[in-house]
Amino acid sequence: MKRTIFRNQLLPWLLLAPQLIITFVFFLWPAGQAVRQSFLREDAFGIRTTFVGFDNFIALWNSPEYLNSLQVTAVFAISVTVLSMGLSLLLAIAVDRMIRSARVYSTLLVWPYAVAPAVAGILWWFIFNPTIGIMPYMLDQMGYDWNHISDKGDAMMLVVIASAWKQISYNFLFFLAGLQAIPASLREAAAIDGAGPVRRFFDITFPLLSPTTFFLLVVNIVYAMFDTFGVIDATTEGGPAQATNILVYKVYFDGFVGQNLGSSAAQSVVLMALVLVLTVIQFRYVEKKVEY
Amino acid sequence: MIENRPGLNLLAHLTLILGICIVALPVWVAFVASTHGPTDFMSGTIPMWPGPHLVENYSQMLGGGLSTSGTPPVGTMMLNSLIMALCIAIGKIAISVLSAFAVVYFRFPLRGLAFWCIFITLMLPVEVRIVPTFQVVADLGMLNSYAGLSIPLIASATATFLFRQVFLTIPDELTEAARIDGAGPMKFFRDILLPLSRTNIAALFVILFIYGWNQYLWPLLITTSSDYYTIVAGIKRMADAVDGLPQWHLVMATAMLAMIPPVIVVIGMQRLFVKGLVETEK
Secondary structure (H helix, E strand, C coil): CCCCCECCCHHHHHHHHHHHHHHHHHHHHHHHHHHHHCCEEECCCCCCEEECCCHHHHHHHHCHHHHHHHHHHHHHHHHHHHHHHHHHHHHHHHHHHCCCCHHHHHHHHHHHHHCCHHHHHHHHHHHCCCCCCHHHHHHHHCCCCCCCCCCHHHHHHHHHHHHHHHHHHHHHHHHHHHHHCCCHHHHHHHHHCCCCHHHHHHHHHHHHCHHHHHHHHHHHHHHHHHCCHHHHHHCCCCCCCCCCCCHHHHHHHHHHHCCCHHHHHHHHHHHHHHHHHHHHHHHHHHHHCCCC | CCCCCHHHHHHHHHHHHHHHHHHHHHHHHHHHHHCCCHHHHCCCCCCCCCCCCHHHHHHHHHHCCCHHHCCCCHHHHHHHHHHHHHHHHHHHHHHHHHHHHHHHHECCCCHHHHHHHHHHHHHCCCCCCHHHHHHHHHHCCCCCCHHHHHHHHCCCHHHHHHHHHHHHCCCHHHHHHHHHCCCCHHHHHHHHHHHHCHHHHHHHHHHHHHHHHCCCHHHHHHCCCHHHCCHHHHHHHHHHHHCCCCCHHHHHHHHHHHHHHHHHHHHHCHHHHHHHHHHHCC
16 A cells, blocks of 8 residues: 555546446446346347346256356366366476576467467368368378367367467466476475485475466466357357357357347356356465465 | 486477477468468368468468458458557556556545456456447447447456556655655656556557457457458458368468467567566466
8 A cells, every 4th residue: 555645536536537437338337238138038029028037047057058068168178278287387397497498498389379269270270171181181090080070079179279279378488487486495405315306396396386386277267268269269160069169159159149138148147157256266265375 | 407317308308399399380281371372272181391372372362352251351451450459458558557546546435446346347358248248339339440349348457457566566755756846646647657667568568469469259240341350350251251162271371460460579579478478467
């Protein structure tokens, strides 16, 4: 808190006005609308709306499609997080050993951050294209018939790879910063006591890295759940047979393509609640609890 | 490094080289594809080395675009993306630096409420409330305009928090000195606070520029007139259109062009980029 402050009463409101107006018009008002709409149902022609209480939410809970979407989202988010964080940690550990070449390697690893999720989707879509792609050709040599257009597992694999690829550079940077913040003296002491590199990693480095790991865990789950819309839309569009229809994609699809506003609004409300929980976790637990 | 283990060093180098190859693979394939002619894809698999049509493909996309998909020339779309990214980055910085100044340096009624209103936007990514937000923008008549593309995306709690943190670390003595010298709040803001947060502003600008450039769903919905298509959103329309008639070389040239500006920003301003990334996540 500042001890020295200015006394004006009107000025702070003028300074806050642009942000508050935009926040109200484009954030709070639409969010309120979503909540309101989630309790309403429009008839087929959009003329009459009736208050239906929690019917939209109950309908969601009973809809096999929505439950499938929940499951797909969970599988997708966990796979992206594990794959991306695993690879990044490996690369960060390797760069952490380097002295002179660390900068060059880092530069060569950070740039995918700048690639848009939708573009990442297009790139991997092309590589895995069943007729001309290079990966299906190589997989075919190994006896695997890749086809993400008809096979559910292949489609999920494709969106996971594209999304994880895009996130590697972010995780790498934070892991590297975390590794470099660990005092060398600890590892030196362990080395003198006779601990080998593997032992040092599991007994010293990894535990000391846990604040970074937990932070990235939350960030990656948020990323996979909310920022991968472009990847999905540019590649599978939720298909085949709903196999990659994650929650954010379903909100968009049911609202804009399916024109089912009540259900879409109810899904928005569920998602907002999810973001709320994740934000609270990030602020409450990640920052304070996980420290050694 | 703790001890010298040549074996482990070699392993680390190999891991990194392999990692870099995997990370670069999709872009290499896209680049190679963008240098070939339309017939090279009929043979079954895509070639692994660049072909002779580089200049031809890129100049065709930049100047003319794909007439069959109804998208404008890529040059126009890149310009739209640039305008959108700049509006979002500058707009976000401007409104959040002002509101952070208000929250840190003034005491006024309902200050806590104002702070919470901003804080809550952290929890509302645009994808989550996409339908009602689209309705608001449509009702305001902002479809197919640069304002509609950028203004709904410029409110952000993260930038406000960042500047709040920066301002809190600026010593009170500076404020006192400024006040004794007779400086009013705006003069203090302009002559002391802004210059002191210059590197933070620059670092944030790098992150926000990439954020703005890479927007996908929002421009896809807001723009129905091809004059306002952005490149990241336009590329998908292009890929959809060519699905029947494979013009992958042109789609990949567009993908390369969509990547180049933000990648140059990240590599060229790597220090600022890393600083911005770490700061915005605190």
